Amino acid sequence: MSWEAVIGLEIHVQLATRSKIFSGASTAYGASPNAQACNIDLGLPGVLPVLNEQAVEMAVRFGLAIGAQINLHSIFDRKNYFYADLPKGYQISQFETPIVGEGSITITPETGSPRTVGITRAHLEEDAGKSIHDLYSGQTAIDLNRTGTPLLEVVSEPDMRTAQEASAYFRQIHTLARYIGICDGNLAEGSMRCDANVSVRPSGLAEFGERTEIKNINSFRFVEQAIEHEIARQIDVLESGGKIHRETRLYDPDKDETRSMRSKELSNDYRYFPDPDLMPLNISEEFVAQVRGTLPELPHARCQRYCDDLGLPAGDAETISSDIDRATYFDQTIEAGASPKQAANWLMGELSAYLNRHATDIADSPVTPTQMAQLIQRIEDGTLSSKTAKTLFDALWEAGADNSAGTQVDALIDSLNLAQVSDDGALTQIIDDLITANPKQFEELRGGKDKMLGFFVGQVMKATQGKANPQQVNEIIRSKL
Amino acid sequence: MNDVFSLREMSRALADGQVSSLELTQDHLARVKEVDSRLNSFITLTEETAIAHATAADTLRGQGDKRPTLGLPMAHKDIFCTEGTLTTAGSKMLSNFVAPYDATVVTKMADAGMVSVGKTNMDEFAMGSSNENSYFGPVTNPWDTDRVPGGSSGGSAAAVAAGLVAGATGTDTGGSIRQPAALCGITGLKPTYGRVSRFGMIAFASSLDQAGPMTRNAEDAALMLSVMAGFDPKDSTSANRDDAWLADVLHHGIAELERPAVIGLPDQYYENSGNQESLAEARQELEKLGHTFKSVSLPHTDAAIPVYYVLASAEASTNLSRYDGVRYGHRCENPTSLQDLYERSREEGFGDEVKRRILTGTYTLSVGYFDAYYLKAQKIRRLIAQDFDKAFADVDLLLTPTSPTPAFHKGQLTDDPVAMYQQDLYTVPTSLAGLPAMSIPCGFSQGLPMGMQLIAPAFREDLALGLAAQFQRHTDWHLKRPGEIN
Numbered sequence: 001m002s003w004e005a006v007i008g009l010e011i012h013v014q015l016a017t018r019s020k021i022f023s024g025a026s027t028a029y030g031a032s033p034n035a036q037a038c039n040i041d042l043g044l045p046g047v048l049p050v051l052n053e054q055a056v057e058m059a060v061r062f063g064l065a066i067g068a069q070i071n072l073h074s075i076f077d078r079k080n081y082f083y084a085d086l087p088k089g090y091q092i093s094q095f096e097t098p099i100v101g102e103g104s105i106t107i108t109p110e111t112g113s114p115r116t117v118g119i120t121r122a123h124l125e126e127d128a129g130k131s132i133h134d135l136y137s138g139q140t141a142i143d144l145n146r147t148g149t150p151l152l153e154v155v156s157e158p159d160m161r162t163a164q165e166a167s168a169y170f171r172q173i174h175t176l177a178r179y180i181g182i183c184d185g186n187l188a189e190g191s192m193r194c195d196a197n198v199s200v201r202p203s204g205l206a207e208f209g210e211r212t213e214i215k216n217i218n219s220f221r222f223v224e225q226a227i228e229h230e231i232a233r234q235i236d237v238l239e240s241g242g243k244i245h246r247e248t249r250l251y252d253p254d255k256d257e258t259r260s261m262r263s264k265e266l267s268n269d270y271r272y273f274p275d276p277d278l279m280p281l282n283i284s285e286e287f288v289a290q291v292r293g294t295l296p297e298l299p300h301a302r303c304q305r306y307c308d309d310l311g312l313p314a315g316d317a318e319t320i321s322s323d324i325d326r327a328t329y330f331d332q333t334i335e336a337g338a339s340p341k342q343a344a345n346w347l348m349g350e351l352s353a354y355l356n357r358h359a360t361d362i363a364d365s366p367v368t369p370t371q372m373a374q375l376i377q378r379i380e381d382g383t384l385s386s387k388t389a390k391t392l393f394d395a396l397w398e399a400g401a402d403n404s405a406g407t408q409v410d411a412l413i414d415s416l417n418l419a420q421v422s423d424d425g426a427l428t429q430i431i432d433d434l435i436t437a438n439p440k441q442f443e444e445l446r447g448g449k450d451k452m453l454g455f456f457v458g459q460v461m462k463a464t465q466g467k468a469n470p471q472q473v474n475e476i477i478r479s480k481l
Numbered sequence: 482m483n484d485v486f487s488l489r490e491m492s493r494a495l496a497d498g499q500v501s502s503l504e505l506t507q508d509h510l511a512r513v514k515e516v517d518s519r520l521n522s523f524i525t526l527t528e529e530t531a532i533a534h535a536t537a538a539d540t541l542r543g544q545g546d547k548r549p550t551l552g553l554p555m556a557h558k559d560i561f562c563t564e565g566t567l568t569t570a571g572s573k574m575l576s577n578f579v580a581p582y583d584a585t586v587v588t589k590m591a592d593a594g595m596v597s598v599g600k601t602n603m604d605e606f607a608m609g610s611s612n613e614n615s616y617f618g619p620v621t622n623p624w625d626t627d628r629v630p631g632g633s634s635g636g637s638a639a640a641v642a643a644g645l646v647a648g649a650t651g652t653d654t655g656g657s658i659r660q661p662a663a664l665c666g667i668t669g670l671k672p673t674y675g676r677v678s679r680f681g682m683i684a685f686a687s688s689l690d691q692a693g694p695m696t697r698n699a700e701d702a703a704l705m706l707s708v709m710a711g712f713d714p715k716d717s718t719s720a721n722r723d724d725a726w727l728a729d730v731l732h733h734g735i736a737e738l739e740r741p742a743v744i745g746l747p748d749q750y751y752e753n754s755g756n757q758e759s760l761a762e763a764r765q766e767l768e769k770l771g772h773t774f775k776s777v778s779l780p781h782t783d784a785a786i787p788v789y790y791v792l793a794s795a796e797a798s799t800n801l802s803r804y805d806g807v808r809y810g811h812r813c814e815n816p817t818s819l820q821d822l823y824e825r826s827r828e829e830g831f832g833d834e835v836k837r838r839i840l841t842g843t844y845t846l847s848v849g850y851f852d853a854y855y856l857k858a859q860k861i862r863r864l865i866a867q868d869f870d871k872a873f874a875d876v877d878l879l880l881t882p883t884s885p886t887p888a889f890h891k892g893q894l895t896d897d898p899v900a901m902y903q904q905d906l907y908t909v910p911t912s913l914a915g916l917p918a919m920s921i922p923c924g925f926s927q928g929l930p931m932g933m934q935l936i937a938p939a940f941r942e943d944l945a946l947g948l949a950a951q952f953q954r955h956t957d958w959h960l961k962r963p964g965e966i967n
Contacts, residue, residue: 089802
């Protein structure tokens, strides 16, 4: 029998607000344990939550970016359960009335064609603290710095059928969240985590099989591995006559396996009810319109524009548009006068290689978009050859931040003596001398042996230390035939 | 030693230089020490800080500070967090909890120059109508030492009635200011929900809790309210309003009513009240003052007690989840697991009534019961609020008894929680509707004080205060003092 997997993801997007969702404590990562837990985060007697408006704005941004309905009226509920890193004994979340309703997003899996994944809802909630079980023997350490960090929980429809699609969806949400500036996207610091709901069914069957939930996956690679593994496990169980039990499983990336955490049948009754400490959240149409006005061009639209208006190949357009910083760099390079195709080549070639080698973010690139544009212009006007352009790029990179003024590109070309020799007279003289010195080779060229053209061009380059304009050299030689 | 003056009297004496805040404060402290072993109305005396604040107030006065509240001694119910001071909410759970911050109410009173002499006793987590649920022992009613002072703000009520302080803060969720005020013969005001910040006030039922003043008369209640009230960005449910009368009251006292009031008498509140006689007398007095009466109906009154106990318990059950023995408060000895830590810390830290309400609330919020209890109660709550809206279309204020009986004997109702809950019969509906209501003394029954309740439309405390002040200018019930309790 052949099987089909059905996958839905719940992605927790940590919102990049300065302070927490219900308190004024800082959300900065990496502080010493419990240094960023204020009275409110600690759940002291008498404290009250006050909603962070920036978190609301970010949720609305996300909703608009996925074309979702924005609920002008939403409600914060208490989700009640006891745990040592949950100071109040309840988490403030949105249960029945989330701020973001139904939307969708287009994904492009590495294999397969683009497809649309439905998003059921996205709601605001506070994060819990961290329990660290392996720091002290026999004891658990509690760090409440993360307590109250704003999360947007994005719940997808069970629209994905392969682990690759799930991973592509996770990536796409990551791209989008970074695009619209609501998340720093740092997976290693837990800025985005996901839970995967996975079930399998015989291919062609409409109804879903029993599902399991894999908790707390924090990388693109793990999401794929974990789901892959879970699909295989479920198929094994079913094919050997077993049954899938509704349960929560944990993925262990070291062993590449999922294992049962707790059975859903024994799960908590969270006793959701509206938090009486917070008024229902009412936002206005004007507010939504105002947020809409600040949205950047989104990845999909940008990719489309790169293809349609700038004539980039689909692959290039996809690669450049998938990262907000890369796309911004590209756009700025174009604006500064570079041709799109050259800009794309340099961005994905030399610049990308240097950034990787130096582990530098494109936003911090020592070579600025303006410099990049000038470099490209100097190639196009014949000042630089592709070889000298690379030398110049390296020099620009080394000069780093000192080299921000645009004129310095030309100054650098001069000081490094990188300009091509484009002077007709000088080149003609060199070529005439070469023809005189190599009559046999010239006769062969004249007789139609095109290979000899390369010989002459090479000799000219040698004589000019690579600075001759190859196109011009070609033209002069041909004029002698 | 004689009992203390009213807040206004002390304010005038301070202004005239007849007495210093330090002298007043020392007198207060001395009186508490002398009398309170028999009343048990205080959990903590904050002698050192009181002396320091009084001295600071005197210094300010010497520099020309003429604020009417400067240097006035008072007390806080032990439900308000006070930085550096034990804040117990009457519970074993918090019997070791020293708050690291001040409640907004505490800050406001301190900023106004008022001097807190200590923290008053209360039913555990404000759950109770007799003050017998305190981990720190029951409070005695100064009028009869065998009787309860009411609850949950019984410590504040007894302390004011016995003249230990002229004013104390209280909190009222279903009647916890008004019922003890009635049972102790003092004036107590529960403001409109949202009028006073709840920040730093230990929560019982968040949608109902409201802090207010407990004093000897309406003028003092208005004085305290003007200090306590105001929008607080730290409390999302606090009302952002600018009522000029609140500022005026501080300097000029309560304004005369603009015209005689039309006072509604809700039929449902007079059916079984044991308070008919004193209320009838009060009505005659009010009629003499030109006010008129009109019968009104609040048809959903019967449902108020069950609705209240469903909603208040539901909110309480989750508000009290934070007391888990992990970060502060009572922790059991040698827990063997996290579950054991939770179970024993909470088993040991909470009293019976608190456990009863946590269990009730947990049940009504559970899957399968939520709709039948919590949601239904919310719907009826709305109907109860609508009853009041309709009534206030015809009348300015409502006059009702505050409690069904005068102070009852200690132990009389402890075995019958439902009978105890009936104490809130007349106070709970206004809490559910979020309306302001006050209790003022209106007579005696069996030698015990009786209270009448004035209910006003939302944010119209001025109407209730205006009528109460006028009534108190023409009667002396509020001036009666309990016999010597030494």
